[in-house]
Amino acid sequence: PEQGDAAAVSNIVAARDTDELALLLESLPQEQRLNVWDSIARHRKLEVLVAMRGDAREVLIDSTEQQEWEGLFSDIDAEQLLELADSLPNKLVDSALRAMDKQQRQFFRDASQFGDDQIGHWLSHDVLVLPLSAKVRDAMRLLRREVPEHTDSIFLINRAGQFAEVVRLTDVIGAPEHVPLVDLSEEEIDIVKAEEDCTKASLLVQKSGFSALPVVDESNKLLGRLDIATASELVNEFYERQLMASAGMDEEEDLFAPVKKSARSRAVWLGINLLTAFLASWFIGLFEATLQQVVALAVLMPVVASMGGIAGSQTLTLIIRGLALGQVTGGNRRALLVKELSVGGLNGVVWAIVIGIVASVWFSDPLIGVVIGMAILMNIVAAAFAGVLIPIALDKLKIDPALSGSVILTTVTDIVGFVAFLGLGTWWLL
Amino acid sequence: PEQGDAAAVSNIVAARDTDELALLLESLPQEQRLNVWDSIARHRKLEVLVAMRGDAREVLIDSTEQQEWEGLFSDIDAEQLLELADSLPNKLVDSALRAMDKQQRQFFRDASQFGDDQIGHWLSHDVLVLPLSAKVRDAMRLLRREVPEHTDSIFLINRAGQFAEVVRLTDVIGAPEHVPLVDLSEEEIDIVKAEEDCTKASLLVQKSGFSALPVVDESNKLLGRLDIATASELVNEFYERQLMASAGMDEEEDLFAPVKKSARSRAVWLGINLLTAFLASWFIGLFEATLQQVVALAVLMPVVASMGGIAGSQTLTLIIRGLALGQVTGGNRRALLVKELSVGGLNGVVWAIVIGIVASVWFSDPLIGVVIGMAILMNIVAAAFAGVLIPIALDKLKIDPALSGSVILTTVTDIVGFVAFLGLGTWWLL
Structure with a gap:
């Protein structure tokens, strides 16, 4: 996009989805990058930052005014902040934490206890869970609410909160309402420990045949899940790290980093x-x-x-x-x-x-x-x-x-x- | 595993899943690899071959007797043969084709018209499709049959067989039986052309938020789908190819290829x-x-x-x-x-x-x-x-x-x- 033609830029920007915008910003030299950034609607800015690679994102973060952050953080959740935290000054991390509700803050703290090479850092809490005693009726009620992407099964936990069984959604559909879900549970599923290496765990998800695997702590308590889209991102990052490392670079390296x-x-x-x-x-x-x-x-x-x-x-x-x-x-x-x-x-x-x-x-x-x-x-x-x-x-x-x-x-x-x-x-x- | 202790080998082998067996075979020197191969149950051999990298697999193929192939091919489908074709002598490809039914043979021929860098080569025909006029009732009937892994939606096609709309399974569940599926279709989905580059298309699937994207021909006719597990395999292969290429090697390179x-x-x-x-x-x-x-x-x-x-x-x-x-x-x-x-x-x-x-x-x-x-x-x-x-x-x-x-x-x-x-x-x- 040429400079000066601000209206045209806005139109181009509005038409793109988040990933395309992130890629566009990464592929623009500094000055043009800031111009396009300014023309992105405020409510989309946070998700675009999250989708970008580290170094390219930092340029935009540095150029954002102190008072604008309040608006950007109004809706931030733990997963987004975990993705951004390394690029943000501590002060901004604190103000993002203040903008979150108590539960998201707790999720952030829990995840921060794991290194970013461990799956506990990247697990998602957006997971369909029911007690081991639940029936098809309960499952149907759950499914009528909003179901997260890449969900193909319900995890059943026992009273101690430990992961017990998995039921495929497609096995639940059409089953009589009173049938206990346990009776429909036919398959074994791999369970991922939160402290496990995130590349290994992600490769396991990709090959599992499930859209997400349960993630548990040392005592088998269900903490969340690792879905296949997140797993694929982590695997791709692993490969990029290897490719860049062979030339002594970081996978976050920005195509248009400042020369110095x-x-x-x-x-x-x-x-x-x-x-x-x-x-x-x-x-x-x-x-x-x-x-x-x-x-x-x-x-x-x-x-x-x-x-x-x-x-x-x-x-x-x-x-x-x-x-x-x-x-x-x-x-x-x-x-x-x-x-x-x-x-x-x-x-x-x-x-x-x-x-x-x-x-x-x-x-x-x-x-x-x-x-x-x-x-x-x-x-x-x-x-x-x-x-x-x-x-x-x-x-x-x-x-x-x-x-x-x-x-x-x-x-x-x-x-x-x-x-x-x-x-x-x-x-x-x- | 030590040689001579054949029973122990068999036990180890029986306990592993397909991917683990493929990895094990890849990581064994030639002689031991053949020993383990011999102790794999015949009905599992084909899927293990399919899961292996090209060069390591060829060693096993070369050591398999002519008469054994008939048994191995008894159940082969188009996707498996496409994966194996490059490692098989033409004669064996022909005898695998003879073992298939007419439809699978046609799938194989269709896919072979595309280069292995195009998505048409790798698409799956295992897809939930209904006509544009179908109702929730029809969807429920479809779902009671076997649903392929990584299926989160039904594709709707018009009378010409062209892709028209997508409905999420979770939107169908709980909806009244007589509602037309079109009325439940809320989202846009990216459509992949069969001749598209397979890495680009696979990255698109990973980021799409869907578990699979529809694949169409030039006239928009629905040919099949690209699911996120296949997409991830293709992306991982792409990265491996890049890593190996930097040293002038093939991603199929076998850790224990014969020295010559x-x-x-x-x-x-x-x-x-x-x-x-x-x-x-x-x-x-x-x-x-x-x-x-x-x-x-x-x-x-x-x-x-x-x-x-x-x-x-x-x-x-x-x-x-x-x-x-x-x-x-x-x-x-x-x-x-x-x-x-x-x-x-x-x-x-x-x-x-x-x-x-x-x-x-x-x-x-x-x-x-x-x-x-x-x-x-x-x-x-x-x-x-x-x-x-x-x-x-x-x-x-x-x-x-x-x-x-x-x-x-x-x-x-x-x-x-x-x-x-x-x-x-x-x-x-x-």
């Missing part, structure tokens, strides 16, 4: 990588005398490092996915290492020969071919080794392998590559 | 990267004389290449995500380029100074600091430029930027980095 902020957030990653690059350089520096005498080694250095890096990142990617999916376990680690070392050995030999021949011909010196071939083989095998062990070790240390795995791996393959290549060169070529 | 097969599939990617590495080496070779005189340049080369590569991959990752989410459009491309160039310029200046100082001190030569500083600045800016333009260009050419983006980017940053660094070195240091 964006530069600062990326500088950290560049700095970490710089340290590893200097480390590699330092190792190369050990062979200055060799490089001076055999310049071909300097020319070919990138080939050795690159082949190790690529081979290692293939293994690394496969293992990181395996860890995330639960394919990689204590029981198959050793077999996996053997397999990856075999693949690395085979590819190492093949490419050592190819590269050795090319280098021999290029520099008219068969010995250079032998040196680079050996270095390639050693580096590809080392890469396979590192590609398996680094993510497994990081995972054990509770560090996200998607984030730090590739830096560590590249450091290993660079150093092994340069030292093997230049070391063998010093030994055999001088 | 695995080595072969990865060799292609190593080969492509080798070509780009040799290209970079060739450019370095142009400066052999310089390298011989100033060995410090050889020592510092990896720093220049690495900083460019990292900065570029950050921009690239952000743009690839933006393209996938629809954040990057024709309208904001220019603004995005300006912003990324600004971020690159700012980080370029900062790191040029830092690296310049370190290099000056290390080699006791301020001129080396100036040379590497300039090269770093040029390379980080070039990286930002390439990071924006490469994925956008690939996307226009319908090439997956997640797969080839990073190779092309690294080629650019390597060559720009080496040429700038060694070129400036030749000019100023000799």
